[in-house]
Amino acid sequence: MLAARASTRNVQRIARSFATVVDSAGVKVAAIDNNQPTSSITFLVKAGSRYEPKAGVAHGLKNFAFKSTAKRSALGTVRESELYGGLLSANLSREHLALTAEFLRGDEQFFVDVLSSFITSGKFTRHEFEEYVTPVMQSEVELSNSDPAIHALELAHVLAFRSGLGSSLYATPHTHLTADDIKAFAQSAFTQGNIAVLGTGIDQEVLTKLVQQSLNKISTSSGLTSSPSSYFGGETRIQSHGGSQTVFIGFGSAGAPAAELAVLNGHLSPAPSVKWSKGLSPIAASVPEGTSVQTVYLPYSDASLFGVLIQGSTGASVKEAGKAAVAALKSASSLKGDDLKKAVAKAKFAAAAAAESREGLVFSLGSKVLSGQTSALDATLSVLDKVSESTISKAASTLVGAKPTYVAIGDVSTLPYADELGL
């Protein structure tokens, strides 16, 4: 009997862990309820930096989130959600803007109202832009410039994709932005087909009904467009001081991200599975002490960027680690046998573990919900299972055959050039 009960419970849980996508007032709604004690709702808008008509507008829109609307002022939004004990956050990626509210179960009505009133009736006043939004934008820009890792990835995107995905997540200090620019961007972004609502810890029907009520007057005009990405590549060297010596070696490809790249990431990533140990990755063995090497795998809807970020205290150590990384990248096309199985297992775990956390779930599920694809995790995992020796060798050799994206930040007199690393 115990066994029977256990099995029915399993069936229920499996049935629940799939988010079905429902159209509500033209907006796609998906919810997963795993009986967790808190709920979250994310309004995912296709308003990332790749869609922006003017540099920095997406960054401005992100920082305008939860400012005054026709329903309540910025202060009212903060104080009222504090009374409910909720968290409000806005997150910008190159493709999406995510407006998230996390709260205790049962308060969904208020938080859907907070999120949707920003979508439908944000005021975008000039004084709020100058008093609250601009200072935060400035400090975020400064922070991004002072962190060589972020700076390197921003530059890598510019080199790799130029326009579209190449446009920065951060406003540049020298473009003149106004509240009206941001308002116009918001009006073209907050339209029916451009928004997906994702809930965790909330019943699908309840969420659908609330979204229906609050977003029924949303504009139906077609949203923002961006030209399809193509990969270019290139090399740049930026003198900077204060941070660690940083080198990014990357390769990109246009088209939908291939599962082979995720497997390649699993194969090359030197992050050890056990703390304080060296991983078994081909890069890990030959990295000098005190130098960090991370693989960077960034899949987008129509392109992907894969690379290695190397940071160290001296140019020489970065050069040594860079050589090892390039050698490993070039020999990745001959990945086979147990090494391939290991890499596939790592990639599968990474994909599954990302779906476990709230943020990971929203980002892995959200883009699929928006593009109307199947949202089951099983599909992602089964694609990874299909990766074979021949597909990975083909994918790796075409990837490495493209022109590399190479960024060096730090003391440029000691940092290596791309050809010195064997690229």
Next chain:
Amino acid sequence: MVFFGPLQYSLAPKILASKSMMKWAQPLALWFSKQSGYKKYGLKYDDLLVEESDNVQRALGRLTPAESYERAFRLKRASQASVLHAPLPEEQWTKDGEDVRYLTPHIQEVQKEEKERAMWDTISVKRK
């Protein structure tokens, strides 16, 4: 706290709303503003508001660059005229239509925000 003054209790909205009241009040108001003399110095009524308070300073920060430039220009021109002990030439006087309340709406907005903050600071919550 001041109970009377440009930003305190005012009958203006009621008078503006009624046509018959406007008919007799407007000439009186124009005569009064002419007699107060600030127009002869090229100033607008909102230039005379007491600006030594946090609210008004905040409101001044919300003017557009053009508005704050013109305000500074008017104040400078008026103080120069005052130094010379003579009003401006008549073509530079503020005309009736130009005397717009450009600052008052901003001050009222700031006051509304202050009031809302006070409301949230002292709110008592009853959860149903």
